[in-house]
Amino acid sequence: MPLIVQKFGGSSVADTQKILAAARKAIRAQQEGNQVVTVVSAMGDSTDDLIDLAKQISDSPPAREMDMLLSTGEQVSVSLMAMAVHALGHRAVSMTGAQMGIETSSVHGKARINKIKSDRLRKALEAGNIVIAAGFQGIDENFNITTLGRGGSDTTAVALAAVLGADSCEIYTDVDGVYTTDPRLLPEARRVKQISYDEMLELASLGAGVMHSRSIEFGKKFDVPIHVRSSFTDIPGTMIVAQGESDNQAVSGATLVKNEARITLLGVPDVPGSSLAVFSKIAARNITVDMIVQNVAADGKADISFTVVKEELPTTLAAVEEAVRELGADGFTSDENCAKASVVGLGMAKQTGVAQKMFRSLADAGVNIQMITTSEIKISVLVARDQGQTALRTVHQAFDLQLPPPAATEAKADAKDAKAAPAGDVADVVARLQGVEGMEDLTIDDVQLDDTQARVTINGVPDAPGVAAQVFEQIAADGVFVDMIVQSFGRSGKANLSLTVPRTDLAKALKTTEAIVRKLDCGPVSSAPKVAKLSVSGIGMRSHTGVAIRMFRALAEAGINVEMINTSEVRVNVVVDGGAGAKGLAALQAAFADTLR
Numbered sequence: 001m002p003l004i005v006q007k008f009g010g011s012s013v014a015d016t017q018k019i020l021a022a023a024r025k026a027i028r029a030q031q032e033g034n035q036v037v038t039v040v041s042a043m044g045d046s047t048d049d050l051i052d053l054a055k056q057i058s059d060s061p062p063a064r065e066m067d068m069l070l071s072t073g074e075q076v077s078v079s080l081m082a083m084a085v086h087a088l089g090h091r092a093v094s095m096t097g098a099q100m101g102i103e104t105s106s107v108h109g110k111a112r113i114n115k116i117k118s119d120r121l122r123k124a125l126e127a128g129n130i131v132i133a134a135g136f137q138g139i140d141e142n143f144n145i146t147t148l149g150r151g152g153s154d155t156t157a158v159a160l161a162a163v164l165g166a167d168s169c170e171i172y173t174d175v176d177g178v179y180t181t182d183p184r185l186l187p188e189a190r191r192v193k194q195i196s197y198d199e200m201l202e203l204a205s206l207g208a209g210v211m212h213s214r215s216i217e218f219g220k221k222f223d224v225p226i227h228v229r230s231s232f233t234d235i236p237g238t239m240i241v242a243q244g245e246s247d248n249q250a251v252s253g254a255t256l257v258k259n260e261a262r263i264t265l266l267g268v269p270d271v272p273g274s275s276l277a278v279f280s281k282i283a284a285r286n287i288t289v290d291m292i293v294q295n296v297a298a299d300g301k302a303d304i305s306f307t308v309v310k311e312e313l314p315t316t317l318a319a320v321e322e323a324v325r326e327l328g329a330d331g332f333t334s335d336e337n338c339a340k341a342s343v344v345g346l347g348m349a350k351q352t353g354v355a356q357k358m359f360r361s362l363a364d365a366g367v368n369i370q371m372i373t374t375s376e377i378k379i380s381v382l383v384a385r386d387q388g389q390t391a392l393r394t395v396h397q398a399f400d401l402q403l404p405p406p407a408a409t410e411a412k413a414d415a416k417d418a419k420a421a422p423a424g425d426v427a428d429v430v431a432r433l434q435g436v437e438g439m440e441d442l443t444i445d446d447v448q449l450d451d452t453q454a455r456v457t458i459n460g461v462p463d464a465p466g467v468a469a470q471v472f473e474q475i476a477a478d479g480v481f482v483d484m485i486v487q488s489f490g491r492s493g494k495a496n497l498s499l500t501v502p503r504t505d506l507a508k509a510l511k512t513t514e515a516i517v518r519k520l521d522c523g524p525v526s527s528a529p530k531v532a533k534l535s536v537s538g539i540g541m542r543s544h545t546g547v548a549i550r551m552f553r554a555l556a557e558a559g560i561n562v563e564m565i566n567t568s569e570v571r572v573n574v575v576v577d578g579g580a581g582a583k584g585l586a587a588l589q590a591a592f593a594d595t596l597r
């Protein structure tokens with residue numbers, strides 16, 4: 001019998017009428033001939049209310065007790081939902097994470113699912129019940145209740161769909177699908193019919209709160225098509241599958257994160273191990289670093305800039321002070337009023353001019369770019385918080401995201417066809433999963449070396465709108481394909497802007513940048529005719545925060561200095577000296593040997 005997993009978010013079960021409506025949806029799915037598992041979040045804002053309660057008792061409640069408390073939110077809603085199904089004349093049984101056999105790591109507040117022993121759940125289904133599953137929670141090996149992190153019910157739903165080999169996973173929420181950006185921020189945002197796992201993963205981790213990013217990692221890893229749709233209307237919604245709407249659209253979505261803080265370490269000795277020293281101190285305080293931008297400077301010293309969520313700035317600064325002292329760096333600066341705007345699209349890997357268009361539109365809107373990071377499928381810029389909304393609207397307009405992609409290139413967006421794995425393979429997937437420990441473990445697909453590129457760095461870029469726009473416009477006009485772009489926040493408010501280009505195009509790129517630098521009276525321009533770009537790609541690259549540190553450590557131990565770095569959900573790239581490529585590759589392969597699949 002086909003099996004459906006449905007998930008109802010907090011706003012979809014915010015009161016008893018809504019719970020009854022959700023129960024009717026589950027019953028309808030069962031009457032259509034499916035086995036049904038319904039994952040439910042806590043009612044409305046009740047998780048926030050529980051957090052407030054705890055804060056009234058203590059500023060730093062024990063993490064274990066916090067999970068004990070927060071898990072009750074979902075226990076309330078699953079029991080009420082099961083009662084609703086009963087009241088409507090059908091059979092249901094509610095289950096907590098522990099009862100469903102969701103075994104997790106012991107990291108309270110952000111536990112990862114290791115294994116799901118689904119036999120109890122299956123028995124309940126086979127007995128004709130609708131199983132009402134508590135989202136967001138599990139149990140560790142010592143029977144402590146754990147939670148998966150805010151928004152984690154999405155992850156419960158997709159993980160259950162994966163182990164049960166579900167035919168579909170429907171995420172019911174208060175918005176009728178995935179939009180090109182948060183429709184609450186920009187009313188002109190457009191609902192997309194279909195989006196790829198990679199794009200959704202990137203969007204979710206860059207701030208699109210509609211899906212918990214780890215749920216998309218499960219979807220991708222275990223080939224679960226995810227259908228995001230409204231609890232309140234019958235609009236078809238959005239399919240998250242292997243392929244997006246259109247394969248030659250450069251940008252498919254934009255995001256804004258408003259609560260970023262920037263920290264810059266100034267004059268860090270440019271020797272192996274500096275980044276490692278900084279970021280391991282921060283990781284030791286359980287702080288997740290967001291944008292990391294490291295840039296070579298002209299005087300053999302580097303500036304390292306990165307961002308954290310604003311609330312974590314004080315703790316981060318304590319770690320930074322320590323690192324500055326130990327490394328003998330010149331000092332540090334910080335700014336707690338930043339926002340990060342990003343554009344994401346699989347198509348940008350194949351097109352020139354995306355960065356140029358983004359930077360030009362921002363310059364014309366008077367938005368100053370403080371930092372830039374890119375990956376194959378995203379470009380993020382850090383701006384002043386009060387310019388964040390303008391930045392989002394500007395880039396959304398610049399890429400015409402409000403308009404549907406050209407019809408001729410639209411991929412088939414039929415939900416029924418979207419599941420990539422034919423039915424016969426489901427049994428294989430399930431069999432594979434039953435034996436899997438560490439379902440959410442980091443998996444690395446590949447460690448690669450690209451030694452075809454050269455680097456150009458412009459030092460002393462003035463802190464004013466328009467410089468990046470000019471640089472990339474003119475380089476694009478030369479027909480040169482720019483790969484990595486990194487702009488750091490530097491000394492006395494001036495930035496360093498580094499980019500990599502094919503080695504054969506270095507002369508052209510240098511000529512162009514030198515002309516711009518003369519005109520703007522900044523500089524100097526420095527370059528490296530041969531750099532090596534080392535990449536580690538896989539699933540869970542950013543949510544497993546240790547990946548960048550593991551890379552820094554492996555390279556530092558091999559005596560290799562990192563010149564540039566950029567990260568995305570699916571890949572971390574570092575640029576090192578051209579002569580160190582093969583040695584760096586070997587060091588990284590050894591460092592990730594245990595996670596290569």
Ligand code: ADP
Nearest residue numbers: 009010011173175178179181182184208209210
């Ligand atoms: P739930 O409680 O159902 O899990 P969430 O509040 O977690 O719902 O997620 C839904 C919200 O996500 C929407 O109300 C919307 O404001 C926000 N959102 C952010 N980015 C996007 C996007 N790109 N598309 C759709 N919704 C988005």
Ligand code: ASP
Nearest residue numbers: 041047136150151152153
């Ligand atoms: N109730 C949890 C939260 O508010 C989990 C979820 O809604 O997905 O974060």
Ligand code: MG
Nearest residue numbers: 009151209210
């Ligand atoms: Mg949510």
